[in-house]
Amino acid sequence: MIVGVPKEIKNSEFRVAMTPAGCREFVAHGHNVLVERLAGEGSSFTDEEYIAAGGEIVDTAEEVFDRAEMIVKVKEPQPVEIARLRRDHVLFTYLHLAPDFEQTAGLVKSGAVCIAYETVELPNRTLPLLAPMSEVAGRMATQVGAEYLLKPMGGRGMLMGGVPGVLPANVVILGAGVVGMNAAYVAVGMGANVTVLDVNLDRLRYIDDLWGNRMRTLYSLRHNIEEAVYQADHLSRHHLPFSIAWIKSIHFTI
Amino acid sequence: MIVGVPKEIKNSEFRVAMTPAGCREFVAHGHNVLVERLAGEGSSFTDEEYIAAGGEIVDTAEEVFDRAEMIVKVKEPQPVEIARLRRDHVLFTYLHLAPDFEQTAGLVKSGAVCIAYETVELPNRTLPLLAPMSEVAGRMATQVGAEYLLKPMGGRGMLMGGVPGVLPANVVILGAGVVGMNAAYVAVGMGANVTVLDVNLDRLRYIDDLWGNRMRTLYSLRHNIEEAVYQADHLSRHHLPFSIAWIKSIHFTI
């Protein structure tokens, strides 16, 4: 099969649908891979890497669509891309059609076979192409949240992990699914005081097995959420006497 | 040297000053060890074990004091024992003389060399015969405290470690010395939410090195103590909906 990888053109999208490593796998299985020139640039992959992986660099998106049988992308096709789709194309990308009538109509009209990543489902009903997104989202969430505790970002000038003698931030996580657990993993690692709430006791038991009292689990009820959040909000900012009193907000002058 | 081990006679004292293993060490170093018959009984050591370790069983305390050059005991000598001390005796035991004029006067009068365990000091100024007592006391403290959280003991019917979905008990420990750290070690192990306060930041740093966020460290100030204890006291007893609401007090009917 001829697989085409156009450069993403949606605003602020720097990713590419296939890494050189992925390209090499396709080629090893007997497929041809066409990669648009500089398609990997935003993700730090050079054209030379794709060539070394057995891919062919082509100059334009038009040529990619023209020659390829299957198009793999990251984001939903933009109008100019939809216009290039043909009845004999397979399009494999995130589509998120529900709120996007225009795209849906365009895809239908193209006659192409369009497979949305977000709908690929394994026999056990998990969504293998969404799970890694959730892992990234969860780990990022804590990292970004830690930034927003800082004074220059509008926060209270609080350090996620505290230091010996000063309590760390309290992190309350609602839902112990993939996103929640990955967020919790990073929060514990940064030294925060983490409470995870969920209505699934088996999930909380697994967390307890893995983390013991490095994390606290709490059955998710209105009352418990309120109490956990209230305690987290009750900023513990009085812990030190004068000699090292300001260490909680030092970061903005470093 | 002839070392004598009388049976302890103070009320409720079941310990013995020398184990068979200790006896064996003395004998291996060329000493003779006299053990009063049944001296080890309260600690589950039989006379036969002392004999196997090279000791000699003698029938009465009188004989132990009569023949021995050094008397080793657990508790301070009782009046009947003081009366048996001679000028050529060495007495090695806990004395705690400060509040006990009568004993002090008796020992002075006996002329014996009396060495109190609690005053033995190493060059680095630590007290090697008190430290193990502190370790035991610390570990016991948490264990006993856990019992007193239970309803039949007059507690709130709370389980030290909680269960998945129910918060564990909060344990606040004032002072991160030997007692405190051993108490904290057991409390964390039982699943409690532990906060340790001390004015020695280096000590808190060592705790943070060892335990990370399995324990929380807090600089010991009036404000912090109050806040930590207040939060621990604010019993979290609303965490579950009806179907498993009573698991916090189940223990008294088991």
Place this chain on the structure above:
Amino acid sequence: MIVGVPKEIKNSEFRVAMTPAGCREFVAHGHNVLVERLAGEGSSFTDEEYIAAGGEIVDTAEEVFDRAEMIVKVKEPQPVEIARLRRDHVLFTYLHLAPDFEQTAGLVKSGAVCIAYETVELPNRTLPLLAPMSEVAGRMATQVGAEYLLKPMGGRGMLMGGVPGVLPANVVILGAGVVGMNAAYVAVGMGANVTVLDVNLDRLRYIDDLWGNRMRTLYSLRHNIEEAVYQADHLSRHHLPFSIAWIKSIHFTI
């Protein structure tokens, strides 16, 4: 639905079937909750907390039974309660009917729909209303067991976790189910030397994954049980020389 929560009247039963948090959930789903005056007292819940959660306090058990459509309790209904049940009642509580002919006959005669907590089963055949009991029971078991190692409780005067230089207690756990694993979790945390036996190797593998050599797993055979128990019973009480020989039994004089 009108849900009624009578005060438990069985001897030594201090629990209550619904916490204020549970009450709040019921109310949030559109139900009315009637709570008998002081029903929560034994579990430290005040009438005011139930009112704040949207419940209504009623003065007598009679009124609870009279007005409620579903009765939720902890323990099986006592004769006076059975007499209050009506054909249009739903009773939701632990029943344990098997050995209790009188209760069974009474419930049949009442005509009420009686659902026993202990029989509620999920599609995967687990018993969600028994599992938390098992968790509590397992964690309690070790805690109570540790007490019974102490001299005043008739034990050998042994500290569960030992101290540095003195071996801890050996804990042998037969069965790695919910009770066993929760018992093991606390025992390891208290510092004991724990061996878990089960015939389910997959369960032992999971334990090995989680705990590595903080716990030992052993296939459950007659021979292995005997050997494990024998070693645990072979009390290691000779470990220290004279100077700190008695630390194993100090607890009863603290």
Place this chain on the structure above:
Amino acid sequence: MIVGVPKEIKNSEFRVAMTPAGCREFVAHGHNVLVERLAGEGSSFTDEEYIAAGGEIVDTAEEVFDRAEMIVKVKEPQPVEIARLRRDHVLFTYLHLAPDFEQTAGLVKSGAVCIAYETVELPNRTLPLLAPMSEVAGRMATQVGAEYLLKPMGGRGMLMGGVPGVLPANVVILGAGVVGMNAAYVAVGMGANVTVLDVNLDRLRYIDDLWGNRMRTLYSLRHNIEEAVYQADHLSRHHLPFSIAWIKSIHFTI
């Protein structure tokens, strides 16, 4: 003693020299504490909290300097503050005089006793008022570094901790002192692959004791630094096939 806490006036300095908790300690020791109105505002402490802690709120910095015997601050005094210093003042703050002739001359001229936090030294030659700054700096460093791995911050679009199947970032830390170890602690916690270099083998041994193979230690030589940094720089960005190839840069579109 009358202790004065003026509001910090240096640009971008939001900290305050004494927390309400510190104020309470001073007052408990018999001192009077004067706090300039809104001095704690930038650190989220209200005037009311200082009053509750026994402090007195005064309206102006002039009054603080006028009435206080000791002035505690965060940053070196600004010219307007230097002008307010008197011969009978004690000034306690960070000074960093070395590069600042003008300040030095001003302080000398004032005749005040000026004690720089950064010069306070314990008998064991550690600097107790700098160490917490280093702890904060180290923990912040990793947190900030993680941000700069992200695409929108000019980084390569890399997630500190990776996700299962994708390697985490490599973090190389030169120097295993307070800053280094605190940076390493957070980096390991976020899931990074951490290598710490130092010329002090005893320090590396302590790290190995604490962290085992969650961290790698390397003797600090030109060759080793180069090699460690080279490997960290050799961005591992090819690890996934096409279906989840872009997860390393997803964060900027979330």
Place this chain on the structure above:
Amino acid sequence: MIVGVPKEIKNSEFRVAMTPAGCREFVAHGHNVLVERLAGEGSSFTDEEYIAAGGEIVDTAEEVFDRAEMIVKVKEPQPVEIARLRRDHVLFTYLHLAPDFEQTAGLVKSGAVCIAYETVELPNRTLPLLAPMSEVAGRMATQVGAEYLLKPMGGRGMLMGGVPGVLPANVVILGAGVVGMNAAYVAVGMGANVTVLDVNLDRLRYIDDLWGNRMRTLYSLRHNIEEAVYQADHLSRHHLPFSIAWIKSIHFTI
């Protein structure tokens, strides 16, 4: 049933099919167990232990086959053993028939019911009699591999776990199944820098849950395998200055 345990006769096979503990279980279930004299010798089990477990020691293999209804062995039957099989025998052992026509023909001709351990399958399609072999093989693999890093064994003179200041060996494990995970478990324990590759992301997620950054997980692609192995092969042997430069190869002179 009469169960017979002949001594293994295949070259270099020192194992025995049934331990005394196993014998005891059979006897407890009402079976008779015949054990050939010295059958357990290669595994350090004495005839007396089998007798104590309720077994009967018989002098020859002939008698075992003659009297037993089921023969349990370790390795496939050797020609002389096949000749002893009868139509009314059950043979339970590893067979590995696929490459062994001669054995297959012999077993068919014997008419015995032959059950190969390696084909026993549980309802969930796992192979319970192969899994423990895989566990042993995995744990052994690392141990043996560590030996082959040593100079006298033809290796580079490298210590698996390094020492503080010297990087440990890199271990790359292809496949996170039972063998791979057990190999990884020991490698991490010995201090190596471990990378595990697999195409099963759920398996890698479980590893990440258990091990966090004590191990690195990598999706198994041609590119990733090459890169992981290349880095492992890029022997880090320059890490120390002259004073302790040779510690990596010291082992062969100890």
Place this chain on the structure above:
Amino acid sequence: MIVGVPKEIKNSEFRVAMTPAGCREFVAHGHNVLVERLAGEGSSFTDEEYIAAGGEIVDTAEEVFDRAEMIVKVKEPQPVEIARLRRDHVLFTYLHLAPDFEQTAGLVKSGAVCIAYETVELPNRTLPLLAPMSEVAGRMATQVGAEYLLKPMGGRGMLMGGVPGVLPANVVILGAGVVGMNAAYVAVGMGANVTVLDVNLDRLRYIDDLWGNRMRTLYSLRHNIEEAVYQADHLSRHHLPFSIAWIKSIHFTI
């Protein structure tokens, strides 16, 4: 200074006194380094690496000794090397003179300044050039010991770490110094059941801090050593029923 690195000539000594990394450090400090051709071969260092590090390769040992001011070696000088020493040489290597009169006399006669690695002492009285040897020796000891548990090496056919359901080997370590702790570290990592004995309780406390109940500490007395070794020797080899009974000795047929 001109530093010379001759190739080691003692039988079975494959190490080299200076790595290329060490050479680079010397050169960076302004020294000249002469390395005998192929001196690094036994440790996998090429002449090219020394040249790249700024060293000079010389053809013979004679030339190294002739031109160098300081000679660095691994092992004590052999007679032919002693003969090359001059009054203006500094020799820096392991000497172990005590049992070696001939070498001592030769060195004295040469007039060279000879500094033995094993005598270099820091102000705190530690021996920095022996400690890494002890670390290597300790880690190697367990690894080698594990091999000698195997049947082909004359052992009982026992796997260090056991597998789930089968107890691991018991490892008893006498002395918790550098060698002992490094041996213990690897033994725990491999899954063994480890007991460490020492007379230094502070050392045992540090072990307890670091390892908790992954290791057991025991005060070193005659009785305790005997008991610990006896238990370790009481090989637990009966743990499994017949179906997986032989997994303890499988390794020799893999």
